[in-house]
Amino acid sequence: xxHLLIILFLxxxxxxxxxKISGRVINAADGKPIPDASVFINNTSVxxxxxxxxxxTLRNLNPGQYNLIxxxxxxxxxxxxxxxxxxxxxxxxxxxPKLMMMNEVVIAGKDPYRARKLAxxxxxxxxxxxxxxxxxxVNPDILKLTFSDHQKILTASTNDFLEIENNALGYKLKYxxxxxxxxxxxxxVVYEGYVLFEExxxxxxxxxxxxxxxxxxxxxxxxxxxRTVLAGKVDSDYMVRPFCIxxxxxxxxxxxxxxxxxxxxPTFYIMLRYDTLKTKSYVHRTDKHGIYAISYPKDLDVFYYxxxxxxxRTNEGQEYGNRGQIGSIDxxxxxxxxxxxxxxxxPTGASFRYNWAVTRVAELLPIDYRPPLRDIDPAKxx
Numbered sequence: 001x002x003h004l005l006i007i008l009f010l011x012x013x014x015x016x017x018x019x020k021i022s023g024r025v026i027n028a029a030d031g032k033p034i035p036d037a038s039v040f041i042n043n044t045s046v047x048x049x050x051x052x053x054x055x056x057t058l059r060n061l062n063p064g065q066y067n068l069i070x071x072x073x074x075x076x077x078x079x080x081x082x083x084x085x086x087x088x089x090x091x092x093x094x095x096x097p098k099l100m101m102m103n104e105v106v107i108a109g110k111d112p113y114r115a116r117k118l119a120x121x122x123x124x125x126x127x128x129x130x131x132x133x134x135x136x137x138v139n140p141d142i143l144k145l146t147f148s149d150h151q152k153i154l155t156a157s158t159n160d161f162l163e164i165e166n167n168a169l170g171y172k173l174k175y176x177x178x179x180x181x182x183x184x185x186x187x188x189v190v191y192e193g194y195v196l197f198e199e200x201x202x203x204x205x206x207x208x209x210x211x212x213x214x215x216x217x218x219x220x221x222x223x224x225x226x227r228t229v230l231a232g233k234v235d236s237d238y239m240v241r242p243f244c245i246x247x248x249x250x251x252x253x254x255x256x257x258x259x260x261x262x263x264x265x266p267t268f269y270i271m272l273r274y275d276t277l278k279t280k281s282y283v284h285r286t287d288k289h290g291i292y293a294i295s296y297p298k299d300l301d302v303f304y305y306x307x308x309x310x311x312x313r314t315n316e317g318q319e320y321g322n323r324g325q326i327g328s329i330d331x332x333x334x335x336x337x338x339x340x341x342x343x344x345x346x347p348t349g350a351s352f353r354y355n356w357a358v359t360r361v362a363e364l365l366p367i368d369y370r371p372p373l374r375d376i377d378p379a380k381x382x
Contacts, residue, residue, distance in 0.1 A: 021058045021082065023090035025050045025070055029097055034072050037095070038161075038174075038196070042067035042079075043343075044368045045171075045197040062368065063290065064341040069194045071176065073160070074098055079194070083290065117145040120154050124182050124189045127360025131168035131213065135362045138163040143177075156180035158193075165200075166362065169217065170210030172198040173361070197366040215371050217363045220304040220326045222356055226342035229283055230292070239305060240277045242298040243328060286337065291345065293335035302327040302356075327356035343367050 025037040033054025040047030041058060044066070050056045058068075061084050070078040075095035082088065111117075118140055126132045142162060147154045161174035173195055180191040202210070218224050228234050282296040294300075304326045329336060333349035351357070 017063065018059070019061050019063070019084050019087050021061065021068065021084070021088045021090065023056060023093055024054045025056065025072070025093045025095060026054050027075075027097065028094035034075065034095060037070055037072040037075075039068070039070050040194075040196040041368075042069050042194045042196075043364075043366060045199065045366045046368060047196045047198075060368070062341060064343065065290065065339040065345060067194070069176075069196075070095065071161075071194075077176070077194075085290070111145075113147070114145065117147050117154060118143070120147075120182060121145060121156050121180065125156075125180065125191065125360060126164075126362045127358060129355075129358050129360065129363055130217065131166065132360070132362040134166065134168035136165045136167070138165060152184040154180075154182040154184070156191075161196075164361065167200075168210070168213050168362070169365065170200045170202065170207065170214070171366075172200055173364070174198070175361070195361075195364070211372065214365060214369065217359075217365055218369065218371055219306065220355065221359070221365075222327065222344065222352070223342040223365070223367065225302060225304070225327070226338045226344070229279060229294075230340065230342065232279070234279045235276075237304065237306060239303040240279075240282070241275075241301045241303075242277065242296060243301045243330075284335075286335075290340045291337055292339070293337050294329065295331070295335045299331055300329040301325060302329065325354050328353040341367050 021041075023039075025034045025039065026032060027034055033050070033052070035050055035052045035054060037050040037054070037056075038047065039050060039056045039058065041061065046058050046061060048056045048058055063085055065081060065083050068078075068080045068082050070093050072095055074097060076098050078093055078095055121143065122132075122137065126135050126137075139162065142158050142160050144157050144159075145154065146156075156177060157179060158175070158177045161176055164173040164175060166173060175193055175195045177191065177193040179193070180189075182189045200210070225234075225238060228237050234240065277296075277300070282294055282300065284293045284295060286293050302325070330351045330353065331349070332351060333346060335346075336350045337345040339345060
């Protein structure tokens with residue numbers, strides 16, 4: 001654990017180094033370059049178009065693990081996980097020509113239920129948190145939407161970039177949706193894909209508003225929490241407790257309160273209080289350089305109590321001071337893995353609750369976002 005602490009304290013210095021990725025995109029069939037291919041780092045604002053010779057360069061990358069995406073019309077999509085610790089020159093990226101299926105050119109009749117499907121998609125994809133009203137899907141017609149009345153499942157996908165204007169955060173998003181699945185019976189939604197952020201242009205006052213909103217989204221987010229872990233400041237900025245509910249079912253508690261509907265006695269629960277955990281008890285190094293893990297025998301409740309931060313409820317359903325619960329980590333895998341950028345590497349390894357569970361694309365920031373150093377106090381941003 002001493003080695004972990006040394007790495008954490010050195011992190012602010014190592015993050016000053018930035019690197020680049022260079023390469024060339026060619027046709028796998030004939031070896032010819034593919035000009036204008038989109039090359040980008042997933043969930044960042046780092047992207048470029050391949051030149052006439054198929055070459056590209058991606059700059060200003062912090063150390064960390066990234067997903068490199070290459071997309072071009074008429075070709076299969078390419079993705080590769082890359083660990084960036086130095087400048088990288090890649091081997092030629094060979095894209096396979098896409099086989100056009102007959103059903104891709106069939107013109108279907110107008111779907112009388114498409115508006116309802118689109119509304120369901122927007123609600124779960126953009127979310128209903130802070131800024132969804134300021135987000136616009138520019139080209140919704142490219143969405144493939146299907147809904148099963150029997151299973152109550154909505155699915156969606158795209159073959160091209162879904163373009164989203166976020167006028168609250170000042171970004172244009174280009175989103176390739178591989179899979180979107182809303183299960184209305186099970187009350188869950190899962191979506192995966194690749195997204196590239198582009199900064200919007202605007203007057204100075206708009207840029208000030210965008211930055212204020214970005215900070216509002218950033219502070220208290222999972223990314224901010226994980227970066228705070230890496231900076232060794234969790235114990236001062238956050239409070240983490242193990243989640244535990246103890247089941248009580250005694251004769252004294254049963255009494256005579258028989259439920260008139262079920263004919264059964266009620267079940268009682270009590271929330272057990274635990275001391276705040278120290279970071280070293282649930283954050284661990286892995287055997288891979290730059291990759292860390294969060295693990296604990298119980299699920300974890302996360303509180304963020306910086307002054308001025310709007311808080312939610314505590315475990316008991318009441319507010320206390322500014323120590324509001326903003327998240328809960330419910331482990332599915334044994335470990336939740338993350339890298340030097342505070343990016344979760346196995347997002348299906350845990351589920352979130354509270355604020356962390358309701359934020360969607362409308363509150364999405366690129367992983368290369370950092371708040372300006374001149375104003376790092378979140379109390380000024382609320």
